[in-house]
Amino acid sequence: MRYPLRTGMTLSVILLLFLAFNLVWVVKLPDLRQDFSQQQTNTLSPAALHLLTTLESPLDFYYFNSSIPAKKSILKHYAKRVEEKLRAFEHAANGRINLHIIDPTPFSEDAYKAGLYGLRDQPGFFGLIGAREGQTAQRIESFNPENEPLLEYEISHLITQLLHPEPAIVGLLSGLPAGASIEPLVLELHRHFDLLELEPTADHVPSRIKTLMLVHPRGLPEKTLYAIDQFVLGGGKLLMFIDPLDKGGSKTTSSATRLDALLAGWGVSMPSNKVLVDPTYAPSEHQPATFTLPRQAMNTRDVSTWKLGTVTVSNSGALFSLDKSRAIFTPLLHSSRQSLLIDSDAVGSALPTRGEPHVIAARLEGPAYSAFADGFGGRPPGLQKAAQIHVVVVADTDMLSEPPGESARNANKLFVMNALDNLAAPQALADIRPRAVAGHSLKLLAKRREAAERAYRDQAAELERRLARTEKEWQRLNPDVTALGTESVDTSTQLQALNKERLRLPMELHTLKNTLYAPVQRLERNVKLLVIVPLPALLCLIAWGLFRRRRRRWPVPPSAFY
Structure with a gap:
């Protein structure tokens, strides 16, 4: 009798000490956190930590996550990872971020607020509202597991919008002929940015412009190309859409040479009068040069493809990284393995059966050199090199004005907005890079x-x-027709x-x-x-071994000897 009684009393004392420790001392211990994930995904990057140091007033995060049975398992797991990431932000902010986790049940006041703030119910809410006193609230209407590498950037982007609600200044310089209008896109740019449109004959970029969107530089004079060259080498960020074809017919030989030299100085080349055809992604075999790139043809770990499903291009060219360049060449959009780069006048003729993937858009970062080593217009040479440039090059201009269908136009606009928003972002946000996610395959x-x-x-x-x-x-x-009452069935x-x-x-x-x-x-x-x-299996084996060991040590009751 004594042995079971002594064991019970010992366990009771241990339990009471454990409860007393948790109730009294745990709140006094320092908050120690250790990230055991393989890729350290629950630890914020140095750039994100630097962004949090710029917080001057507290922010409130309202994380809406509906725990409904209909939610898919993958969304439930991702919701947990989002919560862990938000808690990491809250912990690193040292009291300047207050995280509120809300489970809005159907028809509740929380569900009403989620809908009022524009969160998407699909089914259940899975989004984030960020609020700062005196500022308009910002939202992430729905988290998507496909964007997990951009999760840290996504949350940091919301913080930046709360800190800097004013639109970024962006310049627009177009060399397109008068007939090629991109007015719908320009109106969209005016909605999101403080857009300054420059004349095609501009000889300099105003100092207040730090980010420039350049369209069809083949139609620009040399003095404007020189201004772009100096702008990029001086630290300006550039988004350039360059067409392989001379649409305006006004390009001079010297301008063409300068443009090729400009690209070469940045570490990239694009053959002129060569058009990319892709029978895999083309909706019609009669128009192989117009095709829609799916998600798998994009760099999903770059901000330019954030929330993007498709991109439609037409008569695009191909970009190639120069072997001697030290700049980092990161493909953003690429064609399928069946694509071919052919002469522009051969489009529509019989194509070879074998092809290879080609880069349609790329990000360039790193050292660069000037294409104007001797200066320009009698002036002494300007900047000749830069240690770090930030340029996004797209080998197509038709995507800005001619994509068929409303959904294609909206998707192309989103690609432009993503790239411009990232280039024009404050440096604290621009330094945040996509993170490798935990649990990658072998x-x-x-x-x-x-x-x-x-x-x-x-x-x-x-x-x-x-x-x-x-x-x-x-x-x-069998087209859709409008009929009154019943209609005949065609069974030809x-x-x-x-x-x-x-x-x-x-x-x-x-x-x-x-x-x-x-x-x-x-x-x-x-x-x-x-x-x-x-x-x-190992834990069960250990438990079984401990049980066997303790059983051997149990005292034999006296009745066993009789």
Whole structure:
């Protein structure tokens, strides 16, 4: 009897001491935090910590996260990571950020407030409201797991908007001919920025402009190219849209040479009169030079593609990094592996079957040199080099004015806005780079997945083109009509054949995808089992060993001897 009683009393005393410690002493201990994630994703970067030091007044964060059963598992896991990131911001701000976590139930006052502030219900709310006294509230209407590498930037962007609500000053310089209007985009730029439009013959960039958007420099005179050269070398940030074709017909040989030298000084080249065609992403085989880039054709870890689903380009060129350049060349948009760079007058003719991916847009950062080593216009040479430039080059101008469809125009506008907003951002925000997310696949698994994706793209391209043609023909023969009451049903032989194709081709695509991805899925399942099973099994083995050891030490009751 004494042994069980003594054991019970000992456990009771330990429990009371544990409760007393938590109630009295835990609140007096320092707040110690340790990030055990593989990529240190719960630890803020030095740039984000520097941004928080600029806070002069407290901010309030209202994190709306609906815990509803209908929410997908991946969103639930990501919601937890967002909360951890927000808590890291709150902790690093030393009392200057107050985080409020809200679970808005349906039809509640919290749900009403979430909708009032413009958060998206899809289903349930998953967004953030930032408030600062005396300033307009800012929101992230919905967090997206696909943007996890940009999560730190996304929250920092909201903080920056609260600290600097005034629009950034951006200059616009266009060499497009009079017939090529980008007026809808210009109106959108005026809404978001303090936009200053410069004359095409400008010989300098005003000092108040720190970020410049340049469109079609082939149509600009040499003195304007010299002004751009000095602006970039002097620390100005540039977003340039350059067309491979001479649209205006007014380009001189000297201007063309200067423009090529300007690009070469930044470490990039773009062949003129060469057009990119992409049969994989082109909606029609009759217009292979006009195509829509999906999400997988973008650099999803760059701010320029933030919240972006597609981008439509037309008669675009291709960018190449120069071998001798020391500038960092980061592709932002690229074509498929079936794309080809051909002469502009060969568009529409028979194309070779083999191609390769080409870069359509790129970010340039690093050392650069002037294209005007001898100065210009009799003036002595200006700046000749810079240790760090910030330039985004896009090998297309048609995307600013001609993308078909309202959704394509909005997507292209968003790409321009993202790039300009990032270039014009305060340095404390611009220094924040995308973070690698925790839980990346093993290298072998990543290579297998990439190989399966490449094989699927190669083998599914023809099926997808046939399906697109079939759908287009089906819509032509079976258009939507307005009818009163009932209407007759067309069951012609041609429609029946088309409908069979509409059913068969998606099934073939689904079967092809399952076949190619099956080995990858088996490998993923084996990796998960390898990671998940050993730890519980080891803990069970340790517990069983401790139980056996303690059982041997238990005293034998006296009745056992009788």
